[in-house]
Amino acid sequence: MANQSNAQNNRVMKFLNSKKVVPYILVSPFIVTFIVLTLYPAIQAFIMSFQRILPGQTEFIGLSNYRRVLSPTFYTAFQNTTIYVILTTLILVTVPILLAALLNSKATKYSTFYRASLFIPSLASIIVAGTVFRLIFGETDTALANQVITWFGGEPIQWQYQSWSAMFLMVILSSWRWMGVNVMYYLAALQNVPPELYESADIDGASTVQKFFYVTIPHLKPIITFVTTITIINGFRMFEESYVFWEANSPGNIGLSMVGYMYDQGVQRNDMGFGAAIGVIVLIIIFIVSIIQLKFTGAFKRGDE
Amino acid sequence: MKKWFGVLTLALTLFLVGCGDGNGDNGDDAAEGDAEEIVTVGEDLEDATEINLWTFAGSHAEFFEDAAVRWNEEYPDNPIQFTAETYPFDQMHNNLTLALQSGEGAPDMADIEIARFPNFLQGDIQLEPLNDIFEPEIDNFIEERVDMYSDENGDYYGAPTHLGATMVYYNTEIMDEAGVDIESIETWDDYIEAGQQVTENTDVPMTTIPENWYGIWPFIRQAGSSFFDDDLNLIMDNDENVEILEFVSSMVSEHDIAEVTPGGHYHAEEFFGFMNDGGQASLIAPTFYMNELMNNMEDLSGKLEIRPLPEWPGSDTRSVAMGGTGTTVTNQAEDVDLTKEFLAFAKLSEEGNIELWNQLGFDPPRWDVWESEEIRADNEIYDFFHDDIFDILLDIRDDVVGVHMNQYTPDVLDEIDSNVMFNVIRQESQTPREALEQAAESIRAGMQ
Numbered sequence: 001m002a003n004q005s006n007a008q009n010n011r012v013m014k015f016l017n018s019k020k021v022v023p024y025i026l027v028s029p030f031i032v033t034f035i036v037l038t039l040y041p042a043i044q045a046f047i048m049s050f051q052r053i054l055p056g057q058t059e060f061i062g063l064s065n066y067r068r069v070l071s072p073t074f075y076t077a078f079q080n081t082t083i084y085v086i087l088t089t090l091i092l093v094t095v096p097i098l099l100a101a102l103l104n105s106k107a108t109k110y111s112t113f114y115r116a117s118l119f120i121p122s123l124a125s126i127i128v129a130g131t132v133f134r135l136i137f138g139e140t141d142t143a144l145a146n147q148v149i150t151w152f153g154g155e156p157i158q159w160q161y162q163s164w165s166a167m168f169l170m171v172i173l174s175s176w177r178w179m180g181v182n183v184m185y186y187l188a189a190l191q192n193v194p195p196e197l198y199e200s201a202d203i204d205g206a207s208t209v210q211k212f213f214y215v216t217i218p219h220l221k222p223i224i225t226f227v228t229t230i231t232i233i234n235g236f237r238m239f240e241e242s243y244v245f246w247e248a249n250s251p252g253n254i255g256l257s258m259v260g261y262m263y264d265q266g267v268q269r270n271d272m273g274f275g276a277a278i279g280v281i282v283l284i285i286i287f288i289v290s291i292i293q294l295k296f297t298g299a300f301k302r303g304d305e
Numbered sequence: 306m307k308k309w310f311g312v313l314t315l316a317l318t319l320f321l322v323g324c325g326d327g328n329g330d331n332g333d334d335a336a337e338g339d340a341e342e343i344v345t346v347g348e349d350l351e352d353a354t355e356i357n358l359w360t361f362a363g364s365h366a367e368f369f370e371d372a373a374v375r376w377n378e379e380y381p382d383n384p385i386q387f388t389a390e391t392y393p394f395d396q397m398h399n400n401l402t403l404a405l406q407s408g409e410g411a412p413d414m415a416d417i418e419i420a421r422f423p424n425f426l427q428g429d430i431q432l433e434p435l436n437d438i439f440e441p442e443i444d445n446f447i448e449e450r451v452d453m454y455s456d457e458n459g460d461y462y463g464a465p466t467h468l469g470a471t472m473v474y475y476n477t478e479i480m481d482e483a484g485v486d487i488e489s490i491e492t493w494d495d496y497i498e499a500g501q502q503v504t505e506n507t508d509v510p511m512t513t514i515p516e517n518w519y520g521i522w523p524f525i526r527q528a529g530s531s532f533f534d535d536d537l538n539l540i541m542d543n544d545e546n547v548e549i550l551e552f553v554s555s556m557v558s559e560h561d562i563a564e565v566t567p568g569g570h571y572h573a574e575e576f577f578g579f580m581n582d583g584g585q586a587s588l589i590a591p592t593f594y595m596n597e598l599m600n601n602m603e604d605l606s607g608k609l610e611i612r613p614l615p616e617w618p619g620s621d622t623r624s625v626a627m628g629g630t631g632t633t634v635t636n637q638a639e640d641v642d643l644t645k646e647f648l649a650f651a652k653l654s655e656e657g658n659i660e661l662w663n664q665l666g667f668d669p670p671r672w673d674v675w676e677s678e679e680i681r682a683d684n685e686i687y688d689f690f691h692d693d694i695f696d697i698l699l700d701i702r703d704d705v706v707g708v709h710m711n712q713y714t715p716d717v718l719d720e721i722d723s724n725v726m727f728n729v730i731r732q733e734s735q736t737p738r739e740a741l742e743q744a745a746e747s748i749r750a751g752m753q
Contacts, residue, residue, distance in 0.1 A: 054428025055406050071750055140567070140575055161731060247395070249719060251516065251569075251727035268395070269715060270402045270424045 049276035065277035074278070076253045077261040078285075080167070084257070085235030085289075087171045092182055092231045093224060099179070100186035101216060115187070119180035126177065130244025133173050134160070160245055166254040170241040178234075182227050189223040190216070225297045229290060236286045239263065258282045340390040342366065346373040353377075353386040354640050356647060358632075359401060360416040361394040365466070365630070368664050372651035385647060394418070405431035405635060413638035414648060416630045417463060419453060420718055423710045425633070426456045433634040433641055434460040438649040445655075445673040447626070449707030454631040457711075463631020464652040467667030469591040470624040470698060470705055471523045474598070475610045479586040482507050487610060493552070496615045500562030503586045511562040511586050513576075514553060516569040516726040518718045519627070523589065524549050526625040526706050528617045532717045533709070539752070541717055542738070542745040550737035554729050565731050577601040589614070591627045592668045592698075599666070599689050606689045613701050623701040627708065668694075672702050713752055720744035 015021060052061045099118065103111045121129065136144045137159035146156040159165045193216060201211050217224075242255040248264055250256060259282065266275015344366050347353050356373075360366050366389035373387035390412070392400065398421045404411035405425070417425055425432060439451065439461045447468055454463030473496075475487045483506040485499045500511030514520045525531065528549055532541040540546070556563035564585075568575030571590055580588065581602040588594075598605055613623035632652060638644045651657050658669035659679045666686050674680055675695040687694070725744050728735040735743070 053406070055431045056429030068751055072747060138575070161727070249723040251723060251731070253723055264719075267399050267402070270406070270427070272406075 045276045045279055048273050049280050051273045053272040054270075061273070065274045066281075068274060069277050069281055073253060073256070074258070074261060074281075077256045077258045080254070080256055081236055081238060081258045083167060084170060084174075084238055084241075085232055087167070088174050088178075088235050089228060089231045091171065091175045092178055093228050095175075096179055096182035096186050096227070097217075097220065097224075100183045100190055101212060103183065104187060104190045115180075115183070118183050121177050121179070122181045124177070126173075126240045127244055129177060130173060130240065133169065134245055137165075137169055161251055161254075163252070163254040166245070166250065169245055170238070170255065173241050173244070174235075174238070178231075182231075185223050185227055186220060189220050193219045221297075225294070228293065228297070232289060232293060233286055236282065236289070258285075340392050342391040343388060344370045345386070345388045346370055347377050347384055347386040350377065350384040350386060353384040354643055355386045355388070356414065356638075356640075356644055357388040357390065357412045358414040358416070359390055359392060359397050359412045361392060361397045361418070362416070362630070363391050364665055365389075365416055365632075366391050368660065369651055371660065371664065372657065373647070375656075376647055376650055379650075383643070385643070387647075398424075401425075404637075409637065411635045411637040413640075413644045414632060414634055416632050419629045419631065419708075419710070420715060422454060422463065422631060423712050423714050426462065427712050430456065430462070431636050432462045433636055433638065433645065434462060435464065435634065435645060435648070436461055438645050438653060442653055442671070445671045447670055447672055447702060447705055449705055450626045450629070450670045453626065453629070453707045453710065454633075463633050464648055465670040466630045466632070466652070466665070467593050467661060468670050468698070468705070469593050469626050469629045470668065470701075471527075471589065471591045471627050472611050472613060472624060472697075473615070474588040474590065474594070475612060476583060476586050476588075476605070476608055477610050478608050479503065479507055479509060479583055483586065487612060490612075490615055493615045493617060497556065497560050497562060500556070500586075501560065504562050507586070509583065509585055510564045512556070512589060513564050513566040513579075513585050514557055514726075514730050515566040515571055516731060517722045518726075519571065519590070520566075520726050520730065521550055521553060521721060522708065522718075523614070523625040523627055524553055524617075526708055527614055527620060527622045529620050529622065529706075531709060532714065533711060537711055537713075539713065539717075539745055539749055541748075542741040547738045547741055550725075550729060550741060554733075554737055557730055558733060572597070581605060583608075592694075593628060595686060595690065596666045599686065609690055611690055611694060611697065613697065613704075621704050622706050623704040625706055625708070668698060672699065675699055713748060716748045716751060717744075720748060 016025065049065055050060055050062060051058055052064075102108055103115055108114070138146070139156075139158045139160060140146065141150065141156045145159065150156055157165055159169060197215050198211060201215055206214065237259055238257045239259040242250065242257050242260050246255045248260075248268055258278065262275050262278040262282065265271050265278065342363055358366070358369055360369075369387065369389050373385060376387075377384045397415075398417065401411060401415050401417070402424060411431070439446075443451065446465075450465050450468055451461060454465065455461045477487070480487055480499075480503070483499075483503040485502050487499075490496050490499050496511075503509070503511045525546055528545065530540075530543075530545045530549065532539065532546075534540050557565065566576055567573065567579045567584075570576070571588070571594065577597075579585070580598075581604050583605075592611075595611075598609065614625070616623070632648060634641060634644045634648060649657075652661070653671075655671065655674050655677070658671040658674045659677060661667045661669045662674075662680055663684070669675070669680070675698060680695060721744065725740045729737050729740045
């Protein structure tokens with residue numbers, strides 16, 4: 001008897017340990033959480049986007065939610081978000097490369113200190129950071145930013161009430177926050193550039209700038225692609241950067257993002273179906289943009305092609 | 306094959322990224338988190354029925370806490386174990402919406418702010434009608450206030466916290482300096498005239514106009530107009546409302562007696578400092594603003610005189626009930642009847658109304674207590690303002706109107722807050738008619 005059950009146990013263990021099964025066991029925690037917490041809600045959200053959902057009265061209303069999505073307000077949100085994505089991508093992809101190169105250079109003293117101080121903002125809660133930013137860029141003459149401007153002889157600016165300055169506030173908050181993280185990515189990649197390449201470039205008489213463009217940048221390319229992708233996706237998902245300055249309503253919708261619109265309509269107004277429809281549209285937009293961008297940077301190609 | 310796998314992974318990742326937000330779990334820092342404060346009463350009582358409340362104001366939680374203590378003293382045979390949880394404003398309302406929508410997790414009682422109230426009167430209403438506790442007392446209430454928390458069938462769902470009558474707070478120091486006798490201000494024309502006298506003789510404006518709906522809604526209601534007609538057609542852009550907004554905007558642009566409120570609204574830190582330093586000669590705000598003045602603008606003590614709104618041509622209305630929180634009983638309450646009785650005890654009874662004044666400094670929605678000794682007893686509010694606050698209110702009690710809400714009212718208020726007032730008053734980039742028409746158009750597009 002004992003032998004039999006041992007044998008059975010062995011067979012079970014053998015099965016679980018077999019090369020075919022082990023990988024699935026190892027990935028199962030991720031797969032399960034993905035299905036329960038992401039895939040199921042996503043499918044549900046897709047279904048909800050065709051419904052009107054009120055307590056106790058849920059009905060299918062066809063494409064009516066989608067018809068309402070394409071309103072001037074959504075267009076404003078789309079425009080704001082797109083501009084925001086372009087600006088943050090430009091800043092958060094290029095500036096960290098320069099900073100990383102500087103930090104990586106042997107000539108920079110105290111580079112650990114600079115690395116830490118660049119990285120710390122990403123640990124701060126964006127609500128706290130946003131509150132500080134809001135006070136710095138207050139509309140009164142005594143707010144810090146306006147004091148600096150008047151000190152240089154400029155006119156105080158009503159930062160939170162004009163569309164250019166509103167965009168500036170959101171971009172600067174986001175850039176300040178994510179700069180350090182991106183610098184870290186680049187630094188890690190820079191450590192992997194073989195020093196021999198720089199040596200041979202030196203022998204060939206390359207200048208520092210030439211070395212940067214012909215040795216450093218090509219080696220950073222995979223990381224650049226990666227950083228660009230996540231910056232674009234994060235940009236389209238932007239919400240807190242606007243929320244901390246204006247909460248639900250910004251004057252003239254100058255701070256309205258697509259996700260902000262979704263939150264406002266779906267949660268604040270309890271129009272879940274409509275919110276879900278906006279969510280689906282945002283998803284499609286991110287998907288298309290990312291595919292184009294990845295195609296363009298050749299991320300789909302295999303290394304040996 | 307590998308390539309396709311890559312595409313598939315990317316697709317799934319994007320799906321994950323995109324839909325994480327599709328379910329409203331964004332802003333995790335802003336929207337998540339535990340209650341800021343929890344108070345409990347009657348934990349040690351045997352056989353006590355548990356009742357819990359969600360609110361967004363710590364002072365409301367304390368008010369109910371005190372009521373629970375009194376309840377347990379008065380009804381030792383029917384004790385309650387009361388818990389009040391205070392959450393941030395948005396979080397509380399959003400959580401309540403979701404809990405009622407999904408049918409579980411809601412509290413027995415919840416405070417709902419007036420601008421959010423219509424959201425909770427849609428579909429199969431998940432709140433308990435309060436008609437049976439209201440009806441015996443209804444004549445003692447300012448009915449316009451109670452009606453604000455009712456649905457189209459006239460069922461009541463919320464117990465009011467105050468009357469919140471919109472009044473004018475005159476800064477007598479500035480008025481004296483300008484040589485204006487506030488008793489002579491009877492109509493809005495008088496008000497503008499007085500304003501011109503103020504701006505000529507002092508260097509402060511007569512008032513400031515907030516960029517949210519406080520800058521238009523009271524005026525619209527006072528003039529007898531509304532955002533919707535009786536059949537719920539949107540009329541926010543009709544001639545009458547355009548004229549009213551033109552009047553408001555003329556105070557800023559044409560007559561030059563008003564400015565835009567610093568910080569955009571009366572609850573902004575910037576405004577507190579401005580008002581406290583005598584930055585404007587008068588303030589148009591509801592009675593509940595007395596609290597804000599006492600807590601944040603202490604230097605104004607003894608300087609303010611409260612008066613009804615100046616008269617609008619062709620209307621007797623002297624005040625508009627604004628803002629305000631309705632306390633509701635949800636259909637998930639464990640013991641609906643007891644919860645309702647407790648709510649009536651806390652907020653609808655004479656005693657409860659007196660406590661609203663004594664503890665929270667709110668003008669009670671029951672007018673029959675306005676003359677009671679307890680209300681007239683000396684307190685710091687009378688010291689800060691003046692003794693005859695309730696005489697003034699009694700005088701105009703039939704001339705107070707409320708606001709009427711329906712499921713699209715939040716859309717209207719949203720448009721006003723984010724576009725109309727900003728473009729007309731601050732930017733002056735649109736005429737009142739243009740702004741109202743554009744707002745109405747965008748709301749109509751969303752009306753099903």
